[in-house]
Amino acid sequence: MKRIVHLGLGNFHRAHQAWYTSPLSDWKITGVVMSNRDLWRELNEHDGAYNLGTWDQYGLKSDVIAIYDDVFLATEQAGEIIARIADQDTHVVTLTVTEKGYYLNANGTGLDLNAAPIAEDLAAQMPKSAIGILCSGLVARASAKGGPITVLSCDNLADNSHKLRRVVMDYVAKAAPEATTWIEANTSFANTMVDRITPRLSPQAIEEIAQVSARPDLCAVGTEGFSEWVIEDTFAGPRPAWETSGAVFVQDVASFENRKLRLLNASHSYFAYAGLLAGHRFVHEAIADPQLRAGVNALWDEAAPLVPAPASATLTDYRQALLDRFAVPAMRHELAQIAMDGSMKIRERLVPIVEGCAANDTPCAQAKQAISTWIAFVRDQHAQQTPLNDPNAQEIATILASDASVLEQDGALLELIGAPLDLA
Numbered sequence: 001m002k003r004i005v006h007l008g009l010g011n012f013h014r015a016h017q018a019w020y021t022s023p024l025s026d027w028k029i030t031g032v033v034m035s036n037r038d039l040w041r042e043l044n045e046h047d048g049a050y051n052l053g054t055w056d057q058y059g060l061k062s063d064v065i066a067i068y069d070d071v072f073l074a075t076e077q078a079g080e081i082i083a084r085i086a087d088q089d090t091h092v093v094t095l096t097v098t099e100k101g102y103y104l105n106a107n108g109t110g111l112d113l114n115a116a117p118i119a120e121d122l123a124a125q126m127p128k129s130a131i132g133i134l135c136s137g138l139v140a141r142a143s144a145k146g147g148p149i150t151v152l153s154c155d156n157l158a159d160n161s162h163k164l165r166r167v168v169m170d171y172v173a174k175a176a177p178e179a180t181t182w183i184e185a186n187t188s189f190a191n192t193m194v195d196r197i198t199p200r201l202s203p204q205a206i207e208e209i210a211q212v213s214a215r216p217d218l219c220a221v222g223t224e225g226f227s228e229w230v231i232e233d234t235f236a237g238p239r240p241a242w243e244t245s246g247a248v249f250v251q252d253v254a255s256f257e258n259r260k261l262r263l264l265n266a267s268h269s270y271f272a273y274a275g276l277l278a279g280h281r282f283v284h285e286a287i288a289d290p291q292l293r294a295g296v297n298a299l300w301d302e303a304a305p306l307v308p309a310p311a312s313a314t315l316t317d318y319r320q321a322l323l324d325r326f327a328v329p330a331m332r333h334e335l336a337q338i339a340m341d342g343s344m345k346i347r348e349r350l351v352p353i354v355e356g357c358a359a360n361d362t363p364c365a366q367a368k369q370a371i372s373t374w375i376a377f378v379r380d381q382h383a384q385q386t387p388l389n390d391p392n393a394q395e396i397a398t399i400l401a402s403d404a405s406v407l408e409q410d411g412a413l414l415e416l417i418g419a420p421l422d423l424a
């Protein structure tokens with residue numbers, strides 16, 4: 001049996017990579033929950049099996065997914081996870097740890113060695129972060145002179161796995177420089193573009209999935225009928241035949257990840273903040289708002305010229321499909337879920353549109369407006385003393401509480417997200 005180790009077992013992984021892998025009889029996944037003890041306990045109570053609810057044009061269906069050979073908890077079982085990465089039956093490691101889980105430095109070119117979880121892992125006997133555990137597993141594989149292995153980032157970052165490679169090499173250079181040569185020669189980091197909208201489930205949605213499930217006792221994830229996975233075909237060793245589940249292997253993922261980040265994710269962030277400020281709660285309400293829908297189309301008009309071939313040939317249908325996907329009321333996709341981690345997401349989704357348009361000397365008023373809407377949102381949350389769900393929440397609060405002028409505060413917020421300061 002061949003194995004994948006997945007770091008960051010959560011809703012998106014279970015709706016996406018685990019679903020693509022579940023029909024493959026010769027592969028299993030060792031799932032690693034980073035810190036959610038309840039999810040870890042619940043999955044282990046049912047041998048890792050769960051319900052995947054899917055809302056599509058035919059309504060709601062639920063499938064039982066049982067692909068995990070083990071489900072570990074990173075905060076307590078790092079030793080087992082490291083040994084599993086080093087194990088010869090493991091050929092692939094995948095990650096979904098969200099943008100903030102890579103601890104990228106300010107310009108995204110490497111690891112922020114001063115990030116507290118990274119500094120703690122480098123000083124500890126046993127790491128707890130996904131990066132620390134991944135690197136320790138690769139080092140253990142190197143010392144055992146293990147076989148080649150492929151690492152896939154499955155997060156919404158441009159050039160995701162190549163960024164991950166730089167982060168890993170920076171960590172290993174500090175933690176175990178003697179392993180650098182083996183890791184560089186035996187580890188492939190293949191970029192991916194992942195797409196499947198996976199809303200956080202309400203108690204009502206959980207009940208709806210249980211009602212149509214053969215195993216109502218299992219924990220549930222909810223998602224849409226649409227799914228897409230584009231993967232760089234640069235594997236160091238054996239790889240799952242994910243193409244049999246609809247994944248696409250290409251030589252270069254860039255245009256597809258560009259299209260996804262600049263159209264789906266950028267508009268998501270824009271109408272999450274604009275929608276919340278307008279009093280909307282769900283995605284389907286925001287996209288039905290004529291003013292916000294016009295803003296989304298204007299943003300897409302600015303972003304479209306930045307999407308290179310071959311993905312550029314698909315944009316008319318892609319845009320219509322996005323409007324259809326956003327408009328499904330049964331998904332009850334909360335704008336507040338998308339609004340989380342804004343300072344990390346905006347830098348990947350909206351700032352590159354402004355930078356790309358500036359480089360091409362094309363208009364980007366709507367992209368600038370979208371970034372300003374994020375600023376308006378964080379100001380509104382600050383004024384209401386509502387805690388901001390953002391890894392930079394403390395820094396943002398300090399900026400907004402300062403006696404600097406509004407213009408200076410805006411400038412500091414733009415600097416925090418790596419945006420051109422002429423937006424202020």
Ligand code: CS2
Pocket residue numbers: 156194195196197198264265268269337338339345
């Ligand atoms: C969303 C993404 O919450 C968010 O930031 O924009 O999770 C989005 O739903 C996925 O990228 C869709 O594939």
